[in-house]
Amino acid sequence: MSQTSVQSTLSHQTAEGALPVAKRAFRFDKSFLGILPFLGLIGYFFFYPLAVVFNESIHDSHHHLTASAYKALFGGDYRNAFIGSFELAAYSMAISAIIGALICWAVVKTQGHARKLIIAAAGVLTSTGGIPLAFSFIAAFGQEGLVTKILLNVFHWDIYGGAFDIYNFWGILLVYCFFQAPLMVIIFIPAVENLKVEWQEANETLGGSRIAYLRFVVIPVLAPAFISSCLLLFASGFSAYATAAAMSNGTIPLVPLLIGNLVNGEVLADQANQGDALAMGMIIVCVLVFGLYALVMRVSRRK
Amino acid sequence: MKRTLGWSDRIILIAAGFFFITPFLAAAEYSLRGYGGKGHTFANYTWILHQLGFGPALLTSLRIAGVSVLLLLFLMIPTVVYVQLGGRRWARLIEILCLLPIVIPVVSLAIGAQVAMPKRLQSTSYELCFFYVIICMPYVYRTLNTGLQAIALPTLVEASSSLGATPVKTLVLVIIPAIRSATLGAAFITFAISMGEYALAVLLHFHTLPTWATNAAQENLYGSVAISIGSLFSVWFLLVLFSYLPAIKGALQNKKVKVI
Numbered sequence: 001m002s003q004t005s006v007q008s009t010l011s012h013q014t015a016e017g018a019l020p021v022a023k024r025a026f027r028f029d030k031s032f033l034g035i036l037p038f039l040g041l042i043g044y045f046f047f048y049p050l051a052v053v054f055n056e057s058i059h060d061s062h063h064h065l066t067a068s069a070y071k072a073l074f075g076g077d078y079r080n081a082f083i084g085s086f087e088l089a090a091y092s093m094a095i096s097a098i099i100g101a102l103i104c105w106a107v108v109k110t111q112g113h114a115r116k117l118i119i120a121a122a123g124v125l126t127s128t129g130g131i132p133l134a135f136s137f138i139a140a141f142g143q144e145g146l147v148t149k150i151l152l153n154v155f156h157w158d159i160y161g162g163a164f165d166i167y168n169f170w171g172i173l174l175v176y177c178f179f180q181a182p183l184m185v186i187i188f189i190p191a192v193e194n195l196k197v198e199w200q201e202a203n204e205t206l207g208g209s210r211i212a213y214l215r216f217v218v219i220p221v222l223a224p225a226f227i228s229s230c231l232l233l234f235a236s237g238f239s240a241y242a243t244a245a246a247m248s249n250g251t252i253p254l255v256p257l258l259i260g261n262l263v264n265g266e267v268l269a270d271q272a273n274q275g276d277a278l279a280m281g282m283i284i285v286c287v288l289v290f291g292l293y294a295l296v297m298r299v300s301r302r303k
Numbered sequence: 304m305k306r307t308l309g310w311s312d313r314i315i316l317i318a319a320g321f322f323f324i325t326p327f328l329a330a331a332e333y334s335l336r337g338y339g340g341k342g343h344t345f346a347n348y349t350w351i352l353h354q355l356g357f358g359p360a361l362l363t364s365l366r367i368a369g370v371s372v373l374l375l376l377f378l379m380i381p382t383v384v385y386v387q388l389g390g391r392r393w394a395r396l397i398e399i400l401c402l403l404p405i406v407i408p409v410v411s412l413a414i415g416a417q418v419a420m421p422k423r424l425q426s427t428s429y430e431l432c433f434f435y436v437i438i439c440m441p442y443v444y445r446t447l448n449t450g451l452q453a454i455a456l457p458t459l460v461e462a463s464s465s466l467g468a469t470p471v472k473t474l475v476l477v478i479i480p481a482i483r484s485a486t487l488g489a490a491f492i493t494f495a496i497s498m499g500e501y502a503l504a505v506l507l508h509f510h511t512l513p514t515w516a517t518n519a520a521q522e523n524l525y526g527s528v529a530i531s532i533g534s535l536f537s538v539w540f541l542l543v544l545f546s547y548l549p550a551i552k553g554a555l556q557n558k559k560v561k562v563i
Contacts, residue, residue: 034385035393037378042400042440045433049415050407056418103319106312118316124542125323131501131513132531135520139528140329147329178323239408242501246517256410256502263414263506279411290406 050283057276069277077253078278084253088169088244089237092176097230099177100184104192107185119189122182134246137175141166169252172244179243180233187232191225224300231293235286255282327535334529347529351519354526360515363428367511368497371435372490375443378436380486383447384478387456401444404437412437413506428509435497442496443489450485451478495538 060066072078107118140147143160151157164170195218203213241256248257255278262275335343351357386394404412416434417425424430459481463473479486501513512534520527
């Protein structure tokens with residue numbers, strides 16, 4: 001008797017409690033329908049191809065499960081390509097971050113039209129990268145380019161005297177800086193704008209020097225934004241393809257170029273899944289970098 | 304105390320302006336050089352027009368870019384409106400999903416697309432439209448979202464439906480006109496990215512304007528530089544023309560997102 005009463009109260013309770021739950025679940029389903037086209041498109045044209053890449057990367061040509069393609073990433077050409085891409089991303093990140101930060105520092109002190117113009121120009125430079133940028137630089141900094149000639153004849157500086165060539169690593173680095181530095185301006189400027197003039201005044205009232213202002217105010221305030229901007233630049237430099245492809249014909253050891261070569265059919269039969277493993281390697285690096293980015297943003301927000 | 308421009312700031316800005324403008328001026332000069340580097344003519348520009356591949360490549364690019372713009376607006380405007388009106392709980396999910404195309408390298412997507420997409424789709428260059436929709440989605444989402452936040456969306460929708468308009472009518476006759484500058488900004492950024500995209504086009508073996516330009520470079524570097532300068536300057540010209548619309552500026556600044 002007591003058992004049934006307990007049961008009945010239980011069932012009563014669940015029946016009572018279940019109603020809103022059921023209602024919620026129903027509403028959940030309906031509101032889900034509204035974003036279904038979006039989910040369908042991004043699912044089929046984004047997640048599905050990536051899933052295929054992952055699946056192919058862990059199978060050999062006989063459909064056997066294997067990690068050999070991943071092991072190969074740690075040796076020979078593939079290892080060199082990862083090192084090359086890391087170096088290119090790191091160098092272009094370091095140079096562009098410093099140039100971009102300096103420009104931000106100066107831009108926030110301008111007003112009105114000048115500032116709008118600079119920010120618009122930076123936006124344009126970052127978004128018109130790729131092929132046109134590559135050819136423009138080949139023309140300007142090539143052996144016969146105007147910039148090369150002016151530097152040689154007016155400043156007596158032969159840029160081809162050392163390791164530089166517009167078609168090698170250093171040439172690509174130069175071009176990368178030209179779209180990475182404006183990118184830095186765009187993503188770093190909100191942080192610099194948040195530096196309050198009052199802080200500088202407070203520093204002066206308290207007798208602090210310019211160096212003290214930099215050391216105790218500017219650097220601690222800007223550090224998180226600077227680091228996270230650097231991470232974005234790194235990811236952007238690491239995964240860029242078009243510029244490097246146009247400038248080197250795929251001969252410089254960089255991961256995106258190597259993937260491009262493999263896709264274009266320069267594959268041996270036993271390496272069928274090597275391109276997929278390389279692509280997965282790139283995805284892993286980029287996801288790690290963005291994970292770090294999210295972490296820095298979260299930590300800086302908590303402060 | 305106002306922030307003032309010191310001499311060091313002026314030097315930085317002038318030097319930066321100089322370094323960023325010079326290569327393009329030098330390239331423009333290069334593109335105007337005559338045969339064998341002698342004199343200056345428009346010969347390289349007319350050379351482009353006489354190439355058999357140029358017309359079809361330009362048309363393909365324009366067609367793909369146009370379809371991408373339509374497809375993306377057709378998909379994203381209703382989705383973003385829906386999320387703002389009733390599907391708020393999905394806003395976070397959509398934001399995260401829209402971030403991923405920026406994180407994942409396009410080259411990786413291309414290698415997957417080559418295997419994953421059905422043959423029938425791969426045989427037409429319209430395949431690229433779908434991937435351009437994915438690539439542009441982050442910027443378009445942000446632009447449209449900002450545009451919609453600036454208007455009194457629920458009030459407009461209520462007023463419209465109480466006057467007897469169907470949801471579709473409300474969308475077309477009320478909401479889209481209210482966010483037309485954001486829509487135009489989204490369309491512009493999609494068009495610009497689609498016209499210039501190279502990695503997917505070349506890896507999926509389609510002949511668009513950028514892939515044509517790289518092939519032409521092997522034959523005539525002057526011609527390739529000319530087409531690069533031509534396309535850069537025309538995009539910049541369009542941007543200056545459009546820059547009076549605030550949404551375009553917003554879209555450009557959003558291009559490389561302030562993430563999360």
